[in-house]
Amino acid sequence: MGKEDSLVSMITYCFNGERFVHKYFEAVLAQDYRNIELIFFNNGSTDRTGEIAEEYKPKLEAKGYEVHIIHYRENQSTCQLKQDAFHMMKGDYFFGCDSDDLIDPDYVSTMAGYLQRHPEKGIVYCQLRVVEEETGILMSIDRMIPRYRDREAFIDILNGVNINFTAISYMMSRKHFEKVNPEKKIYISRYGENYQIQIPFLYNNLQGYIERPLGQYTVRKDSYTGTLTTEKKVTALKGQEKSVLFTLRQINAEKKYYRLFIARIRRDRFYTALHGKDRRTAEECWQEYCRVKKPTKKDILAWALYCMGLYRTVWKIKRRKKRLNKPG
Numbered sequence: 001m002g003k004e005d006s007l008v009s010m011i012t013y014c015f016n017g018e019r020f021v022h023k024y025f026e027a028v029l030a031q032d033y034r035n036i037e038l039i040f041f042n043n044g045s046t047d048r049t050g051e052i053a054e055e056y057k058p059k060l061e062a063k064g065y066e067v068h069i070i071h072y073r074e075n076q077s078t079c080q081l082k083q084d085a086f087h088m089m090k091g092d093y094f095f096g097c098d099s100d101d102l103i104d105p106d107y108v109s110t111m112a113g114y115l116q117r118h119p120e121k122g123i124v125y126c127q128l129r130v131v132e133e134e135t136g137i138l139m140s141i142d143r144m145i146p147r148y149r150d151r152e153a154f155i156d157i158l159n160g161v162n163i164n165f166t167a168i169s170y171m172m173s174r175k176h177f178e179k180v181n182p183e184k185k186i187y188i189s190r191y192g193e194n195y196q197i198q199i200p201f202l203y204n205n206l207q208g209y210i211e212r213p214l215g216q217y218t219v220r221k222d223s224y225t226g227t228l229t230t231e232k233k234v235t236a237l238k239g240q241e242k243s244v245l246f247t248l249r250q251i252n253a254e255k256k257y258y259r260l261f262i263a264r265i266r267r268d269r270f271y272t273a274l275h276g277k278d279r280r281t282a283e284e285c286w287q288e289y290c291r292v293k294k295p296t297k298k299d300i301l302a303w304a305l306y307c308m309g310l311y312r313t314v315w316k317i318k319r320r321k322k323r324l325n326k327p328g
Helices: 021-029 049-062 078-088 107-117 152-159 174-180 193-203 230-250 255-273 279-292 297-307 311-324
Strands: 008-014 036-043 066-072 093-096 123-132 138-142 170-173 207-219
Touching: 008 021, 008 078, 008 107, 021 049, 036 049, 036 078, 049 066, 078 193, 093 107, 093 174, 107 123, 107 170, 107 207, 123 193, 138 207, 152 193, 152 255, 170 174, 170 193, 174 193, 193 230, 230 255, 230 279, 255 279, 255 297, 279 297, 297 311
Parallel strands: 008 036, 008 093, 036 066, 123 207
Antiparallel strands: 093 170, 123 138, 123 170
């Protein structure tokens, strides 16, 4: 198979991305791989996102890309858009790219090349540079420890560790995707999309890794996740629980994995709620957590401090000490 024989589908949805979508399209144009299908959803934007996308369409097509730009008047669930893209795409391989993230010129060729050389793999991960938008400062390199033992990476994702949910951190094989999700169906929600896509691959131990950065994740102060209130974070975690449980049922996972995930997500929800001021939400999360797992001494202490109005103060002190003791 030649280097560019395989069509690669790129899926993007963007809401009010006028500020950064120029850089996004320039990065797409800079790819050293030409057999690309771009599916771009203008997701109810009220700024110039749609106009800019249309301006770039002839430039992309001139390079040989197949381009689909779909405009929505109202903002849609990203899970719904991703599922629509699954039925539209024609690529042998596919990946998502948020409109404020940037892929390196050799991103597509390197990721698709790996999957071509390793047809037994269904998903490949790369490292990412994490950059602050305002200053352009490199904050860190987002790395994953390669996991190859049976279901080791799957357990990681259920525990929420050693996993990257940024869309450009992974590319998938459509052949394997259709095997692990023959209906190409995901739970339609505003939460848990990247869990749903990755879990079936990891359950079947189909992952591979490229251990170098191939793109940039941009940290923005006004990003959706960065502006969430505590209550909205709790709501997001509840939504993730529903999405993941749907996916575990979809792949007929063993019950022990349900228990593992529910205990972890409800513990996360409990500790998230402790940072808010809504006592009813915190109490609800505490009770839900206790129903699935016996709380540890640390959990009981955290709840006691919250009830006394001291939890956030103690957490801030510990965080400050950790920051002061950090090397460098």
